Amino acid sequence: MYDHIKQMYLVYYHELYRFVAKLCRDPDQVDDIIQNTFLEAIKSMETFKSHSSLKTWLFGIAKHQLYRQFRKNKIQLDLDALAEAELATQSDFSDKLLAEQILDAINGLDPPHNEIMRLRLIDGLSFKEIGMRVGKTENYCRVNFFRTKDKLRKEFAYEHM
Template identity: 30%
Template structure:
């Protein structure tokens, strides 16, 4: 291995020095390449591929060198981790805004929609509480969503982008008194 290493060492040094902006680190990187190659020699498939294998190790070692050098700032000691907001508060605020529109739906649609969307009740539990089959509860929730969407579209104009709804504005309540 040492004889083969000596044959490629000069070329590897040139390869590394062209890619590293710190001249002092070139020898350190070459040493790391040699250590990695020596300890993983059993992975070399054929002696003919030694040169390309060494260059791959050198390339990966250069990448590791730059990864270690990425600047970072220490966080202040008094920094307190924010509570992880799962969006619960936002959902509750939205639910309060949407509740009046949901209340305008007929009871048949209002109850399953409120249970599924505002209370987080499973569709199986909705079926149990309303005396429906599971497929009946699923259908009821789906129809409730459609009716609610129609009502929402009648009351608001939405701007939709790649990330979903990006903006909205209420329509004139004079045209639709339920809004």
Template identity: 35%
Template sequence: MKQIETLYFEYKQDIYSYLLSLTHDPTLSEDLLSETFVKAIFSIGNFKGNSSIKTWLFGIARHLWLQNLRKARTAVEYNDLLDVYVADRSLDRVITKQIADRVYELLKTKDERTQKIINMRVNGISYFEISERISITENSARVIDYRTKKWLKSVLEREGLI
């Protein structure tokens, strides 16, 4: 196994660039980079070798970024997350609380698996993680997410809400 110092010099720029693309904040990216390697030092014994060291380090960095994001948005309402989920970048208007409430009602009519997938996506969980958590393929998670989003938009358009 490579020494952590060697790993740091080998991967710091790649991980920093990745974090910068996520945060758009150089200072926060540097902090998360440092935390990534500190966490790696303490968890190196848990590295199973199922992926490359680089992939493992990127996973730690992503996890720390998500943790930071969650801490920064401690008071996020479920409806706010639904707004982000349903929002289409081409739409010029802001989704109102009424629309978010309607989306929530509509999602309750879907089967439990679909609800779980949508809730996980709303919370920023990747398709890969979803597939592992509920034992479906990553592609199935994508298709269910896409079809549900398409269905929600068509219902909201039919009802004149968007």
């Protein structure tokens, strides 16, 4: 559990700091809000149901911690700044970059591996339809897809650690 919390902290601390600092100018309060955000996340980890990404969940907690801090100190929140900060978190550049890298990796696969992956992931075809298109059996396409997906998952997990 400790390693998971440490990893979460290392991955999201700087983004949370920028988000909170944009709305709260006092560095001491920013640190308190971020600390409270991670404490609340640790306490509520069992209730996280993965309906959203971990990042979205943490930013929601941070937003509520900001509201609490503002109410406690009777500070007015600049709604325009909040909307701008939330938009910045939604356009996550690293997710887009990762998707492009995965697509490049799929395009670099040998046929029929690349075609099976593209037809399944991009076109959303069933394995039966893919088999008819590439001239292979449904089972061949299914096994090939899952083996290639597992191989790519391992490559990208290793690269992004």
